[in-house]
Amino acid sequence: MIGFAVIGYGYWGPNLVRNIAELPDARLVSVCDLKMDRLQSVKTRYPSVDITNDFEEVLRDPRVDAVAIATPVFAHFKLAMQAMMAGKHVFVEKPMASNAEEARRMVEEAARRRLVLAVDHTFIHTGAVRKMREIVEEGLGDVYYYDSVRVNLGLFQHDVSVVWDLAVHDLSIMDYVLAEKPVAVSATGMSHVTGEPENIAYLTLFFESKLIAHIHVNWLAPVKVRRTLIGGSKKMIVYDDLEPSEKIKVYDKGITLNGNPQKNGEKVYQMLVGYRTGDMYAPQLDMTEALGRELGQFIRCVENNEQPIADGHAGLRVVRILEAATQSLAQRGRIVELEQARMIA
Amino acid sequence: MIGFAVIGYGYWGPNLVRNIAELPDARLVSVCDLKMDRLQSVKTRYPSVDITNDFEEVLRDPRVDAVAIATPVFAHFKLAMQAMMAGKHVFVEKPMASNAEEARRMVEEAARRRLVLAVDHTFIHTGAVRKMREIVEEGLGDVYYYDSVRVNLGLFQHDVSVVWDLAVHDLSIMDYVLAEKPVAVSATGMSHVTGEPENIAYLTLFFESKLIAHIHVNWLAPVKVRRTLIGGSKKMIVYDDLEPSEKIKVYDKGITLNGNPQKNGEKVYQMLVGYRTGDMYAPQLDMTEALGRELGQFIRCVENNEQPIADGHAGLRVVRILEAATQSLAQRGRIVELEQARMIA
Amino acid sequence: MIGFAVIGYGYWGPNLVRNIAELPDARLVSVCDLKMDRLQSVKTRYPSVDITNDFEEVLRDPRVDAVAIATPVFAHFKLAMQAMMAGKHVFVEKPMASNAEEARRMVEEAARRRLVLAVDHTFIHTGAVRKMREIVEEGLGDVYYYDSVRVNLGLFQHDVSVVWDLAVHDLSIMDYVLAEKPVAVSATGMSHVTGEPENIAYLTLFFESKLIAHIHVNWLAPVKVRRTLIGGSKKMIVYDDLEPSEKIKVYDKGITLNGNPQKNGEKVYQMLVGYRTGDMYAPQLDMTEALGRELGQFIRCVENNEQPIADGHAGLRVVRILEAATQSLAQRGRIVELEQARMIA
Amino acid sequence: MIGFAVIGYGYWGPNLVRNIAELPDARLVSVCDLKMDRLQSVKTRYPSVDITNDFEEVLRDPRVDAVAIATPVFAHFKLAMQAMMAGKHVFVEKPMASNAEEARRMVEEAARRRLVLAVDHTFIHTGAVRKMREIVEEGLGDVYYYDSVRVNLGLFQHDVSVVWDLAVHDLSIMDYVLAEKPVAVSATGMSHVTGEPENIAYLTLFFESKLIAHIHVNWLAPVKVRRTLIGGSKKMIVYDDLEPSEKIKVYDKGITLNGNPQKNGEKVYQMLVGYRTGDMYAPQLDMTEALGRELGQFIRCVENNEQPIADGHAGLRVVRILEAATQSLAQRGRIVELEQARMIA
Known part of the structure; x- marks a missing residue:
């Protein structure tokens, strides 16, 4: 059972939330967004899920094994790096980062810490x-x-x-x-x-x-x-x-x-x-x-310490x-x- | 009544022949091609049309007011220049010439001799x-x-x-x-x-x-x-x-x-x-x-000394x-x- | 504000529930179905809505002004007639009834009691x-x-x-x-x-x-x-x-x-x-x-005692x-x- | 080599003429139509083919082995029967006849005289x-x-x-x-x-x-x-x-x-x-x-005394x-x- 936090609840976040909530091997722990009104609709639909606008809080939460990042692109790098430094596996929206240098550093960080870094190349x-x-x-x-x-x-x-x-x-x-x-x-x-x-x-x-x-x-x-x-x-x-x-x-x-x-x-x-x-x-x-299948695969990678199909290298090549x-x-x-x-x- | 010779009876030439033969203001005088077997089929269908593989003969023929050139591209320039020097109006397949320099000289020749030079931009x-x-x-x-x-x-x-x-x-x-x-x-x-x-x-x-x-x-x-x-x-x-x-x-x-x-x-x-x-x-x-309409327009340009819609300048721009x-x-x-x-x- | 009960929560019922829940002039009071497991999912999503498998209970509920019937066709007549006898307006799935005689009696009952009877001709x-x-x-x-x-x-x-x-x-x-x-x-x-x-x-x-x-x-x-x-x-x-x-x-x-x-x-x-x-x-x-628009129109008919576009007569003609x-x-x-x-x- | 006469040169006749003229095993002997102006265009295109508006003349012509009938439907029966009585094989447009009784008699006549009777079910x-x-x-x-x-x-x-x-x-x-x-x-x-x-x-x-x-x-x-x-x-x-x-x-x-x-x-x-x-x-x-293939098959049936795929029975079933x-x-x-x-x- 892998604990998830979803970061960013705008256009794509709700799809992540819905799919994670339905996966038998995942537990949706919390959803983090800067806008409280968006989070309120999460609470209504999923009363047992925590909502927060404090990313640090997510990072400190030991129930969270992995974060799924669905913010605007410019924030991917910083959030993913912080998450990995806190020992969390990362599932990040595409494009993986704002530039190749950021993407390269994310790949290195994941390798160094032996964390799973997956990019959401949904198609x-x-x-x-x-x-x-x-x-x-x-x-x-x-x-x-x-x-x-x-x-x-x-x-x-x-x-x-x-x-x-x-x-x-x-x-x-x-x-x-x-x-x-x-x-x-x-x-x-x-x-x-x-x-x-x-x-x-x-x-x-x-x-x-x-x-x-x-x-x-x-x-x-x-x-x-x-x-x-x-x-x-x-x-x-x-x-x-x-x-x-x-x-x-x-x-x-x-x-x-x-x-x-x-x-x-x-x-x-x-x-x-x-x-x-x-x-x-x-x-x-x-x-x-596709997204449910992809998240299921991410979970198996975390559990078995394997590389996902769309790993950081794939994300970097695209960026x-x-x-x-x-x-x-x-x-x-x-x-x-x-x-x-x-x-x- | 404008007299036409069609030069080249390969892929497109038959379309020119058929359309010219049907136009009330045109007379199809002759068809010229290097291959006699192709010409034979013209004779069968249009017994009154002359067939020849001698382009010079076409140029000397006073019944021919205009030539329609449907040969491979590399021959357009030479044939069109010869025709204009012999005082014939020219209707040439696209692309007008093999390069811009040739096309430019064709435009100049037509202007100098006040001949109609049209490019067959059929579409x-x-x-x-x-x-x-x-x-x-x-x-x-x-x-x-x-x-x-x-x-x-x-x-x-x-x-x-x-x-x-x-x-x-x-x-x-x-x-x-x-x-x-x-x-x-x-x-x-x-x-x-x-x-x-x-x-x-x-x-x-x-x-x-x-x-x-x-x-x-x-x-x-x-x-x-x-x-x-x-x-x-x-x-x-x-x-x-x-x-x-x-x-x-x-x-x-x-x-x-x-x-x-x-x-x-x-x-x-x-x-x-x-x-x-x-x-x-x-x-x-x-x-x-389109082709019948286009040839009719070419005839009116010859008769009234007007510029066709797809004139040498248009042909040159494309080339x-x-x-x-x-x-x-x-x-x-x-x-x-x-x-x-x-x-x- | 019109109070609704939805009767039948199989294929189409969830669409009725979702649309009624979103309409500003409607209150979803209860959902009735014979299968408790289906109803459970209503309760999870809409905690304030009553669930029941007792249709009589719905009929006795003074908060219910109208019932929306989405059961198999054979049950439409009996449920609609009972509802109208209890003074409820009726919104019934198509086809309106199992035969023309049933449909005709439904039309007569609605006319006699001056109730709105609408058939869900969604298209x-x-x-x-x-x-x-x-x-x-x-x-x-x-x-x-x-x-x-x-x-x-x-x-x-x-x-x-x-x-x-x-x-x-x-x-x-x-x-x-x-x-x-x-x-x-x-x-x-x-x-x-x-x-x-x-x-x-x-x-x-x-x-x-x-x-x-x-x-x-x-x-x-x-x-x-x-x-x-x-x-x-x-x-x-x-x-x-x-x-x-x-x-x-x-x-x-x-x-x-x-x-x-x-x-x-x-x-x-x-x-x-x-x-x-x-x-x-x-x-x-x-x-x-379409369904939201249609339910909104039904509510206005109930409020203003008007005939809906797809009234019982339309339903009868189709049956x-x-x-x-x-x-x-x-x-x-x-x-x-x-x-x-x-x-x- | 089978000699053909085409009867009727309206909408479909020209297709028959063109295909028969191109078949190696067929000789187009004559074209018969009541309107002389239509026939004139046959003569221009096929100078060696006879043109006539006298069907009797076609029947008497020993060079004609088969007639292809492309007249209005009402005339199919009479023309086909006359042709078969004169010993000609028949290729007739669809529908084969104006009614089933006519079609039945055509089938019988062909069987009695051992002639090929084919219906032009082109598709x-x-x-x-x-x-x-x-x-x-x-x-x-x-x-x-x-x-x-x-x-x-x-x-x-x-x-x-x-x-x-x-x-x-x-x-x-x-x-x-x-x-x-x-x-x-x-x-x-x-x-x-x-x-x-x-x-x-x-x-x-x-x-x-x-x-x-x-x-x-x-x-x-x-x-x-x-x-x-x-x-x-x-x-x-x-x-x-x-x-x-x-x-x-x-x-x-x-x-x-x-x-x-x-x-x-x-x-x-x-x-x-x-x-x-x-x-x-x-x-x-x-x-x-399709038509060329079909006519080629008809010729082989005449030569080998075989039944065509769309024979008189098929034509009768459709009528x-x-x-x-x-x-x-x-x-x-x-x-x-x-x-x-x-x-x-």
Whole structure:
């Protein structure tokens, strides 16, 4: 039985509270937020849970084994570090930190203290993304590209750009699904409100192989799109998260490169590149709520001293890309290398 | 009555022949191609039309007022220049030329000889694109972004990249629909067949205003997508060319920026950015075949000595971007300025 | 302030409880169900609400002004009649009763005692259906047909057929949207599980005018469809309840009948029937939760002694059609007249 | 080499002419139509083909082995009978004849003279429908229902109702795909133009087993729908002819009936009916033009004295249902038995 405190009861906190309250191996000890009115609704629904706006109190509480941090991003680092110093395991919202340096220090702290540090990359615990990883591993062949679009008429945020708000989802999914990690990023975008961060952005990620990834995020689109294409040498995947049931479609389509890639003229070339179209199938997906599954896994990691799937390294890799993309954005697409991040990871 | 010769009878030439043959104000005089077997099928269907593989013969023929050039791109410049020197008006396939220098010389030659030089930007003559321009002009407000996706499992070409093959459509549509012209381009992409041009590419176009444009083209996608989003301060457009009837949807959605854009804290900011969602409508579109309409317009330009909508300047602007994008592609997204192109245009 | 008791806490009861608990003008006094374990979860969430499995107790409680009945259909009549005899207003789930005779007696009892009797035809309180009625009234012209499909892989019920389970939704929507009421019904269908009620059914409804309605319901479909087409002489509507935002589309399409409908030969006839296609638009819809809105309206009816939109007469009309359809089903589509129902209504 | 004459050069005749002209084993001898202006366009395109408006001339021509009849329906019987009496094989458009008696006599005449009589049920030669039949045979289990919708804003015809114009497609597909044949039909519908045939209709077909079929046809719909659902005990199919590539989707979904179907109470019943949802797949389809394939097959039947897939018996079965549906339509859904048709077939 692992005791939890949830820190931050704004947009995402209630989901953490609800899921922790329902897990058989967890005990929800307390909820901490600066705003008392928010906490009051916790008390009404969960009378036995403590509420507080004093984080120190949480840290001193011996019933609390782990904290789940769902505050604005800028506070993640400080709260997580304090928690780890107090011996608490940490489950932190994404993005893990405001910059790579913070994330790196969090990883080091967790390693030093042998604590579990998990980042809430929720999507990678959905049935759709898990199935996608399985297909990529088993049947896609060489991965040629990863292309994702995540746009809608969304709330403009003024502390982070659309990259930190939306692309973080795609980056965490991609980090989980693809074995290879990116080495450089080129990002472009625009802010349409003077003085505010970018509300539209395009990221291209380069890899050592011929794999290329691209992410399009936009808070100002008239239609909602959540669609990822993954092209491989053997199969191709379309992942449409707005489809109610067939979220993943696998196409037996592609090109076939036969024989010698040298080219002696038009005719020879046309023999070398062939086109293949076959069946499509949509595998049945596990529809379990991702967050509950993820928290259950976190608990088992704490109990058995194991590493979670989305550990601090995964969180750091994602933050490193967000940071590099932000740098590239400011210079209209200038390439930014990611090698240092790779050294750490 | 304008006399036409069609040069090149491969993929697109038959469409030119069929449309010219049906136009009341045009006479199809001859068809020229290097391969006699292709020409034979012209003779069977149009017994009164001359066939030849000698371009000089076409140039000497006084019945020919204009040539329509539908050869591979690399031959456009030479054929068009020869035709203009022989006093023929020119209707040339897109892209207009292999590089901006050639395109610039074609524009100059046409101007010097007072000949009509039209580029076959077919899409801008469709009911959908004409309606889109009308909406952008009349009701979109400030244009924030132009985002286009044109992907499918397409024929890999080995003389030009996917940018010259597919993005040329989006660039010609954008040139027609938007009043403002781009000033710089950043392009990324990848070739997945060794020694061959890029089969996937992403172009970002910058403008002097806050407008940003992005084009995604891909020959290796499992699904076919032909979709453009245009976001404005007053309305937003979705143009889906695969929709059988409702290709254009206009959304009364967006953000509203009220009062003073300065920010004094969270609350003030949230008052300043508002969200608006209203009705959507899909206007009825003219379904006339674009190419016939376009050729009819070309004839009227020849007869009245007028400039066509897609004249040499438009063709040059598009080629200049293709050229710049190719340069940027080779340097993983390095920004390439387009100012010189603007000076000419 | 109106005091409510909710009777039945199975599938739908929790929605009633939640909505009543949130309404400013309502007080949730008690919840009654035969199963104590279900009631326990009410007590946990709403500690101040009484729970009981004794309906008599509810009837004796002077704090209870109205009962909301969400039991299986067979119990509606008895519970509603007892409640009205005890002076309680009644809000009853659809279908209102097991047969038309019961429904008719409920209507009479409410009239005699001047009590409000409302039937929970939830859909008619959605923004989509209200908008649809508005369009039908204002702009559709003569209504030619109403065609609805409601199919999916649904739970097989063994006390009622798919007609009573699913078609009841379409019949209640149609009753609200169309001014004219049906006069006869022909229904066909099939049960694929021996000894069980029909799991697939087709209803055709005839009217005095040329209007025709058809409803297709199926518990055994591989895909979910919720789509209604309404054809009028001036406009046509597509209502797709699975669309996240554009649920209602209005098409300016149809035929135009010009001049004298007499026919003197092929040519004359072709002049008389014309085809019209114009714009489509999707009006913005009110997204308020229907049930809350509906209960608020019920409260105002109780306070002001008014008739609700879906009163006992509406409930009776729907039950009368369900009953007639069931008769027709048993005779492979034999027409069953609805005139008596009209006399009562 | 089989010599063909095409009779009737209106809407469909040009497709027959084009396909016959392209078949290696066929010679297009002549085209016959009453209107000389239509024939003139044949002569321009196919200078070696005879044109005539004298059907007797065609019958006397020894080069003509077979006639393809594409006239209005009312003329099929007379022309086909004359052709067979002159020893010609017959390929006739659907519906095969104006009534079942005519169709029956055509079948008898072909049998008596050992001539090939094929009905142009074009759809059954498409890759989609052939695949569907294959799946039904091999993997669907017991077939529970066949449900088809074929609606759009279509040309109102004044000699035949929407049943003879559109439902004929569904009936011919169903006749090919399902092994079992219907025994009774109930049809409802409406004409919205005074004095004209029905423009909207609903057909329910009953079988000896628990299979039920339903067809919805409508000339006055705002959207185009071409969708068929087939539900079986093991799989279910969705056939959407408007999908560009994935026209057939096979769902591993359904109910499972376990053990003894007797019912001893709620709990026992719920154990007996289970629900199953698994993968979906969309098989690759042969995209060959159906008509060319069909005519090639007809030629092989003539050469080898074999029966075509859609022979006169198939044509008669479809006409018999159309006739019965028309009778039922006139009586608002009264069931009409099809037993006599079965006796002949």
